Amino acid sequence: MTEVISPATPEQLREAISWALGSKNPLEIIGSGSKKTYGHSVAADHVLDLSKLSGIMFYEPEELVISVRAGTSLAEIHALLSDKNQQFHFEPGNFPGLLADGVTDHAGTIGGLVASNLSGPRRIKVGAARDHLLGFEAISGRAEDFKSGGRVMKNVTGFDLSKLMAGSFGTLGVMHTITMKVMPRDEKTRTVLIACDDIESAGHAMTCAMGSENEVSAAAWIAREQVGMLGVDIATGIGAGIVGLRVEGPAPSVAWRCEALRKLLADIGTSEELHSTNSHAFWRSVADVAPFAGGAGILWRVSAAPASGGAIASKLAAETGGKVMMDWAGAQIWLQLAGRDAMADKVRDIARLHNAQAVLVRAPEDIRNQMSVFHAEDAALARINARIRENFDPAGILNPGRIGHRLTKRGDA
Incomplete structure (x- = not known):
């Protein structure tokens, strides 16, 4: 006892x-x-x-x-x-x-x-x-x-x-x-939403946004089938996967930077804006990883260089059949797998190929005890x-x- x-x-x-x-x-x-x-x-x-x-x-x-x-x-x-x-x-x-x-x-x-x-x-x-x-x-x-x-x-x-x-x-x-x-x-918070279903294009969009002069404070990508789980109607109404880009600060500066981001990424897809209340709700859900919350399924977190996030997430989704979500401009990738197969060798091989690290966040105890949960x-x-x-x-x-x-x-x- x-x-x-x-x-x-x-x-x-x-x-x-x-x-x-x-x-x-x-x-x-x-x-x-x-x-x-x-x-x-x-x-x-x-x-x-x-x-x-x-x-x-x-x-x-x-x-x-x-x-x-x-x-x-x-x-x-x-x-x-x-x-x-x-x-x-x-x-x-x-x-x-x-x-x-x-x-x-x-x-x-x-x-x-x-x-x-x-x-x-x-x-x-x-x-x-x-x-x-x-x-x-x-x-x-x-x-x-x-x-x-x-x-x-x-x-x-x-x-x-x-x-x-x-x-x-x-x-x-x-x-x-x-x-x-x-x-x-911050005085004002807004989020630019860009319609984008392609994972690698989403990674490229986030890299461009972070490299711009617009002082983006958060960048994430959520797949079409997970957007509804964020609980933000405007995001769901886009009807596609979305890249979310947050800007914060004085109101005039925030408005100018949002417009600049929409112009910069116009070739990626159509765009919308979330103002303060919806923006806070959106990023609260991203922080909570709301699409993958709960105790069901196996969950991995892969940490990578932001510029390679899109390529890694795309490969993980294609080779495991799992669902992916990107945060930290692609530097943090969440991978949810159904069933009891953690696919540890496959996930870690993909991560290793890109000098990334994979951590098993959620799995039944017997599975966690069979492998190294943290990156070796x-x-x-x-x-x-x-x-x-x-x-x-x-x-x-x-x-x-x-x-x-x-x-x-x-x-x-």
């Missing part, structure tokens, strides 16, 4: 990890548990539940900074920021909604968001979650306190621990306090990561197996 440990303070968290280290009991670390099925199953009989480590430490809207406990819900943070017309600029979607049915909006915790380094459509312009992490406080697998950063973004020499912790899936340390940069919402590291990088893990968590008690098998050390076995 799994035993749950629920610390309510950083001191109790340190004591829990110290106990696990001394007794050699591995820990599965969760916030709300909304992403338990992302990655490999954790080999642990004890769960370290951070949901009681919650609350706002401080929020200074004028300074564009917020500090919270790691177990604070994203719904609470979203409501607080919205009240001041602010946001996380990296625009995280409702990722847990890709893993299960019936998930509420803004599910999960800030700790899980940062530990997974999740980002939405604006990532192509402002960076990922890790680029907005100002600082953190954590307990390592040695049961030692460590921290990095503070209230402001600084250019400093030395090892940037914030970048290291974001995306580490709790395998290096357990964060209990997180400080993030926030940003005001080359030998040199694997050695570096193993040394980092051994420095932070030498006994391997934090989320063992979550992102891959630990390398066997000399003398083991």
Whole structure:
């Protein structure tokens, strides 16, 4: 039977990890548990539940900074920021909604968001979650306190621990306090929709738009059969696959740039515009990957150079028979497969051909346990990561197996 440990303070968290280290009991670390099925199953009989480590430490809207406990819900943070017309600029979607049915909006915790380094459509312009992490406080697998950063973004020499912790899936340390940069919402938002059924043409259109002077803050392509799932009637009414291009800023500038984009891409297809309300709804659905939400089907995410996104997505669709969607101007490709065949070799061969990386986001547990969920590291990088893990968590008690098998050390076995 799994035993749950629920610390309510950083001191109790340190004591829990110290106990696990001394007794050699591995820990599965969760916030709300909304992403338990992302990655490999954790080999642990004890769960370290951070949901009681919650609350706002401080929020200074004028300074564009917020500090919270790691177990604070994203719904609470979203409501607080919205009240001041602010946001996380990296625009995280409702990722847990890709893993299960019936998930509420803004599910999960800030700790899980940062530990997974999740980002939405604006990532192509402002960076990922890790680029907005100002600082953190954590307990390592040695049961030692460590921290990095503070209230402001600084250019400093030395090892940037914030970048290291974001995306580490709790395998290096357990964060209990997180400080993030926030940003005001833009005065005006519009989205240009271009009718386009051809995947490679869509990729070319997004590349042209991003290379123009029009400061596009998001670019995505949705296939004809998935457009209706976005919940935006104007988009559905186009009756084709669509390239969506978002521009934000002062109203006169936004209007001028939208017109320029429509002229630039007139040869691709007919165009429409979404104004603020519909534009926000459109990109919320793109961030949530609404066409592929829920627990059904196998879901891959392929990360690539934006300029090659169209070619990769086209090849994936043709050779797997799956459904594809592109975000980040083609740098992020979603592939949904029906049935239980993950087609891992085929998907990864196509990705490898274009120097891309493929991650298995959603699949039944038995399928996830048969293969590497995350992109395989080359030998040199694997050695570096193993040394980092051994420095932070030498006994391997934090989320063992979550992102891959630990390398066997000399003398083991």
